Amino acid sequence: MNSRKTMIALTAFAALVVSAQASAFDGSQYAKEATVSIEQARALAIKAYPGTIVEEELEHKLGGSGLRYSFDIRANHVTHEVAVDAKTGNILENSRESSKDND
Amino acid sequence: MIQSPGKTYSRKQRWLHWLMALMIVSLLIAIEIKSDFPKGDPRISQLVEWHKQAGLWVLFLVWFRLYWRYRQATPQILPPLSLAARAGAHAAHVLLYLMMIGIPVLGVLFSQAKGRAIDFMGWPVPILLDESTGLPYALTLKTLHQWLGNAMMYLIGIHFASALFHHWIRRDNTLIRMLGGHKPVADRSFFQTTIKQET
């Protein structure tokens, strides 16, 4: 390896890190399909279950328009799963999280 | 940098390198394939548990590696590398060590911050970040854990490719130093006659 190759490797790595960071939340690759933005969805979710968001993801799932933001919101030691339809803004789910998935 | 010529890494260093490589690769695979299962499938929780336990083993074992690494001279690469290549490799290795410490610590922090207790082989891990202070940071810490974990995947890919580059293209003893074994490597370069096994 010479210094040029080292530079290329380090630059490539830096580019990969930056591109990894550009996608800010899980499933943000589907953001183009959504009409409700993540900020709007967060506000709707917190209105449905006031607390702190500890997980957020945009995902395809049966129900509503088929594209939803799934949040885990925690308040007073209880976590709720709150799902906001990414096209209509409807609340699709608001229930106590089953801790089965261990994540 | 102190270097001793014509040797391999010590047996315990090689052992730990490959054991931890296996653990890190498997904990990354475990977390990547978990989304292939439907929500609530019991295998998800098993994969996540493997991810956490292996990650905590990495955090535990890396200190032994660092201790042996700095107590002992690094076996020299023959033919010698350019200064820039040495600096690049060194930077990558420092980064890997930092990631082996920082990423599992972040994993513990974000889990505890959102109120999930962590245990290591059945022993409760001390609360580093209590939910009552940590909750507002849980999501950021988790995102950081994921970013750095994903970055580490790429870095390991580069590390792996570099090892093969040294072995098959540059035809030096870099990989053999980490593999050990019994193969005579005298003919790998005109600089050296034999590489003596340390152990």
Ligand code: HEM
């Ligand atoms: C060397 C150690 C570790 C590495 C390299 C690592 C890396 C990663 C990576 C790459 C992801 C997935 C990111 C994604 O989906 O894009 C992840 C997720 C996760 N990690 Fe780790 N991790 C390590 C240790 C730990 C530890 C010690 C814990 C907890 C005690 C932990 C808990 C988690 C959890 C719960 C998730 C799943 C998050 C989710 O999808 O909801 N990790 N980790």
Ligand code: HEM
């Ligand atoms: C996947 C297959 C892997 C291969 C083929 C491989 C190969 C090698 C080789 C040949 C060396 C010696 C390089 C040198 O001293 O200049 C080395 C060192 C090292 N490897 Fe790996 N490795 C692998 C996976 C990993 C993984 C997963 C990690 C985890 C972070 C890792 C961390 C390190 C570190 C930190 C060093 C530096 C040792 C030192 O301090 O001198 N390796 N590896």
